[in-house]
Amino acid sequence: MAIKVGDKLPQATFRVMTAEGPAAKTTEDLFKGRKVVLFAVPGAFTPTCHKNHLPGFLAKAGEIKAKGVEEIFVTGVNDVFVMDAWAKASGGAGVIGFLSDGNADFAKEIGLSMDGSGFGLGTRSQRYSMVVEDGVVTALNVEEAPGKADASGAEALLAQL
Numbered sequence: 001m002a003i004k005v006g007d008k009l010p011q012a013t014f015r016v017m018t019a020e021g022p023a024a025k026t027t028e029d030l031f032k033g034r035k036v037v038l039f040a041v042p043g044a045f046t047p048t049c050h051k052n053h054l055p056g057f058l059a060k061a062g063e064i065k066a067k068g069v070e071e072i073f074v075t076g077v078n079d080v081f082v083m084d085a086w087a088k089a090s091g092g093a094g095v096i097g098f099l100s101d102g103n104a105d106f107a108k109e110i111g112l113s114m115d116g117s118g119f120g121l122g123t124r125s126q127r128y129s130m131v132v133e134d135g136v137v138t139a140l141n142v143e144e145a146p147g148k149a150d151a152s153g154a155e156a157l158l159a160q161l
Helices: 027-031 047-065 080-090 105-109 154-160
Strands: 013-018 021-026 035-041 071-076 097-100 113-115 123-125 128-133 136-142
Touching (some): 013 027, 035 047, 047 071, 047 154, 080 097, 128 154, 136 154
Parallel strands (some): 035 071, 071 097
Antiparallel strands (some): 013 097, 113 123
């Protein structure tokens, strides 16, 4: 069953790149006591993710944070090294946080994984965006098709804040 508004995020661990190398960060580390935007992509560098979904959040980051959001995170089922390369290549490093869900553990735990094996991608995350306040989902937008970033895009999310 997929996560819904009012649900608390499950305990999960992401990988993030630090100056010292990869590090583990839990949902508690990232979301407890904070208002955060989290959006998910099926894959770093994939066309819709790289050319549409991520750029929208980068362009609107200032406006989103002006609404009281402390941090914006993107997650994808890619390893921490790919997410770090994507952060640097996209200009997103230092603007938003890049969270690796390399084994799709978080995506599966919240019921938003998808089977991308028909495209050679294996298990991936569905595309979505959410607002999380102190670990509780207060807004959730899940795309119907992985190639679209309308309902889960920055503009739609900004209108909910």
